[in-house]
Structure formats: structure tokens, C-alpha cells
Amino acid sequence: MINHQTQLKVQAYLDGELSAGEARAVEELMRSDADAQALHQELRIARSFLAGNELERKLPESPEFYWSKIRRQIERAESTPDGLSEPTAPPWWSRFLAPAGVLGALAVFVALVLRSPQDGGTFLALDDSHEIETPLEETSSFSFRSEAAAMTVVWVDSHRE
Amino acid sequence: MSQKLDFATADDKMLVKAAQKGGMQAFEELVSRHRDKIYGRAFSMMRNEEEAVDLSQEAWVKAWQRLKQFQGEASFVTWMTRIVINLCLDQLRKQKRLRAESIEQMDEESGGVERQMPVVTPNPTERLERGELRQRIDEALGKLSYEHRTVLILHEFDELEYKEIARRMQCSIGTVMSRLFYARRKMAVLLAGLKREELR
Numbered sequence: 185m186i187n188h189q190t191q192l193k194v195q196a197y198l199d200g201e202l203s204a205g206e207a208r209a210v211e212e213l214m215r216s217d218a219d220a221q222a223l224h225q226e227l228r229i230a231r232s233f234l235a236g237n238e239l240e241r242k243l244p245e246s247p248e249f250y251w252s253k254i255r256r257q258i259e260r261a262e263s264t265p266d267g268l269s270e271p272t273a274p275p276w277w278s279r280f281l282a283p284a285g286v287l288g289a290l291a292v293f294v295a296l297v298l299r300s301p302q303d304g305g306t307f308l309a310l311d312d313s314h315e316i317e318t319p320l321e322e323t324s325s326f327s328f329r330s331e332a333a334a335m336t337v338v339w340v341d342s343h344r345e
Numbered sequence: 346m347s348q349k350l351d352f353a354t355a356d357d358k359m360l361v362k363a364a365q366k367g368g369m370q371a372f373e374e375l376v377s378r379h380r381d382k383i384y385g386r387a388f389s390m391m392r393n394e395e396e397a398v399d400l401s402q403e404a405w406v407k408a409w410q411r412l413k414q415f416q417g418e419a420s421f422v423t424w425m426t427r428i429v430i431n432l433c434l435d436q437l438r439k440q441k442r443l444r445a446e447s448i449e450q451m452d453e454e455s456g457g458v459e460r461q462m463p464v465v466t467p468n469p470t471e472r473l474e475r476g477e478l479r480q481r482i483d484e485a486l487g488k489l490s491y492e493h494r495t496v497l498i499l500h501e502f503d504e505l506e507y508k509e510i511a512r513r514m515q516c517s518i519g520t521v522m523s524r525l526f527y528a529r530r531k532m533a534v535l536l537a538g539l540k541r542e543e544l545r
Contacts, residue, residue: 191526192519192522192523192526195522195525195526196507196522199500199507199525201506201507226529226530226533227526227529227530227533229533230529230530230532230533230536231501231529233478233482233532233536234482234497234501234502234532235501237475237478237479237482238385238386238389238479238482238483238502239385239389239479239480239482239483240381240385240479241381241384241385241388242381243380243381243384243398243401244394244398245398247377247380250376250380250398250402251373251376251377253402254376254402254405254406254409255369255373257402257403257406258369258406258409258410261406
């Protein structure tokens with residue numbers, strides 16, 4: 185019995201997917217190996233049965249109803265601002281926006297914390313638009329709010345007792 | 346001087362040109378001509394009437410939106426068929442049928458029963474009416490796994506090469522070859538009217 189790789193070679197020969205050299209080798213094999221020849225025959229018949237014999241089906245809806253749904257979808261898509269615009273690839277630099285934003289926010293946060301170590305209280309007013317809040321001394325969470333960046337960061341330390 | 350297009354007698358190329366200029370009526374005529382084929386292809390892949398209707402509709406909407414990209418390298422119906430096939434493949438991937446059929450996949454990777462099966466010869470002299478033959482082929486296709494069915498449809502009905510099938514199914518050429526091999530062997534058995542049990 186021929187091995188699986190050879191079986192696939194026989195099939196690829198049938199499908200015209202082999203180079204001229206490989207095709208000659210398969211032809212040679214089929215002349216000397218009855219199994220390879222029989223397999224080729226089986227695959228060839230299966231292929232010939234299928235070719236051009238897809239079952240024709242009728243749409244199970246009335247043509248008018250089917251078209252009306254398509255038309256509605258098209259009109260709905262056209263009524264949205266970019267409904268018909270082709271999807272455009274985002275610029276190459278946009279992939280760095282999210283990580284850069286996170287890094288920037290962290291840098292601002294760390295800088296603000298380090299600049300005001302003397303206050304140590306429960307509430308640090310940094311300027312009009314930034315604030316760090318630690319609601320209770322014994323709690324293990326605090327938050328940072330930047331109005332300028334329209335962002336709030338909440339830090340929760342679950343290991344603190 | 347512009348001439349009014351007779352939609353009923355115009356060929357697909359003329360209708361496509363008219364539709365590319367925004368002619369909705371021309372597009373409607375294209376839908377009318379090819380809706381059954383596009384629905385049929387969706388059904389062949391999905392084996393579900395409702396999904397096939399939805400996906401074929403979606404394909405027409407996409408076609409309208411991308412009509413300007415159609416340059417006529419292939420026929421309009423071939424282009425449409427490719428759109429609906431891609432939508433079906435996306436949908437099948439979403440449904441994660443690949444995972445659900447992991448046993449089938451393992452079988453395929455380890456060689457499966459088909460590798461050891463004796464060669465069978467579907468009787469080519471059996472004179473079936475074309476309609477009956479198509480019916481039997483369709484029933485046999487319905488018994489295959491999604492991967493095996495898809496690879497057969499793409500290769501035998503759409504006449505795509507291994508490389509193109511691999512690209513569309515997002516797998517290697519080797520996997521395409523294996524799937525095609527097992528699919529054909531299963532089809533040979535099913536079309537010969539043999540049951541797997543008889544071969545064991």
C-alpha cells in the first residue's frame with residue numbers, strides 16, 4: 185500500500201499541481217504500482233462526478249421580498265455618513281497611539297506624585313485641573329483625575345492590610 | 346447622445362457598467378439573474394436555509410458597495426460567488442465550527458479512516474439522471490464536515506487552485522491537500538452507496 189505522501193502526490197498529479205519532473209515520477213509510479221493506479225482512478229471518477237454538478241437551488245423567498253430587503257439595506261448603509269465609503273487602512277503611526285497614551289498618562293501620574301511628597305495628607309491638590317485623592321488613610325486605593333486629559337486613574341492595592 | 350438601456354436584453358457587462366454609475370435598476374436586474382446561484386452557493390456551504398438567505402443578501406449589499414472595484418477580470422457571477430464564499434467562510438469561522446469538529450480534525454491529522462479504506466469505484470456506468478446525480482452529490486456533501494465540504498466546493502465547483510484555497514481557508518497547502526483527499530474518498534464511498542461500516 186502506498187504511503188500518505190504518495191497518495192497526496194497522486195492527487196496533486198490529477199489536479200495538475202505538480203511540476204513536470206514530479207508529474208513524470210508519479211506517472212512512472214502508476215505504471216508500476218497497481219494501488220497508485222487504482223487510487224488515481226478513484227479520485228478521478230470522484231472529481232468527474234462533482235465537476236459541474238452542483239445542485240441548483242431556488243431562493244426560498246419571493247424575488248420581490250428578497251430584493252426589497254437588499255434595497256433597504258443598501259439605502260440604510262447609504263444614509264449613514266460613511267455607509268458607502270471604502271474602509272481605509274489607518275495610518276502606520278496610529279498603532280502606537282494607544283501604548284503611547286498609556287505611557288504618557290503613567291508618566292504624568294508618576295511625576296505629579298513625586299512632586300508633592302510633603303503633603304502626605306488624604307487629599308493632594310496639585311493645580312486646578314489635577315488632583316490625587318486617597319479617600320481614607322487605611323484604604324488601599326486612591327485615584328488620580330486629570331481634567332485636561334479628561335481621564336481618571338484608580339489604583340487599588342489588594343495586598344495592603 | 347445617451348441611449349436607454351434595455352435591462353432584460355442587456356448582458357451582465359452592460360448592466361454592471363450601468364450599476365457602477367449608480368443605476369439601481371440595472372443592479373436589480375443582476376440580482377434577479379443570479380440570486381438563485383448565489384443563494385445556492387451559500388446554502389452548499391452553510392447547509393442552513395435562513396443563514397444562506399441572510400448571507401446571500403449581505404453579499405449583494407457588499408457587491409453594490411464595492412461595484413466600482415469590479416474591473417471585469419472575471420465574470421460578474423464569479424466575482425459575486427467569491428464575495429458570498431468569503432462571507433460564508435467568515436460566518437463559519439465565527440461559529441467556531443472548527444473547534445466543534447475537533448474530533449474530525451484529529452481524525453484528519455492522524456490519517457483518518459479514509460487513508461486505510463480500500464479503493465472504491467463509484468460506478469460511472471450507472472445512468473443517473475443529471476438531476477438525480479446532483480441530488481445525490483448534494484446529499485453526500487451534506488454528510489461531510491465543514492472543512493471537507495468547503496475544500497471540495499472551492500476546488501470542484503469554483504476550480505480554485507490549492508494555493509488560493511489555502512489563502513481563503515487560512516490554512517496551509519498541505520492541509521488543503523489532506524482535506525481534499527479525505528473529502529474525495531468520502532464522496533467516492535458515499536456516491537458508491539457504500540456505508541463505512543461495510544468497509545471495516
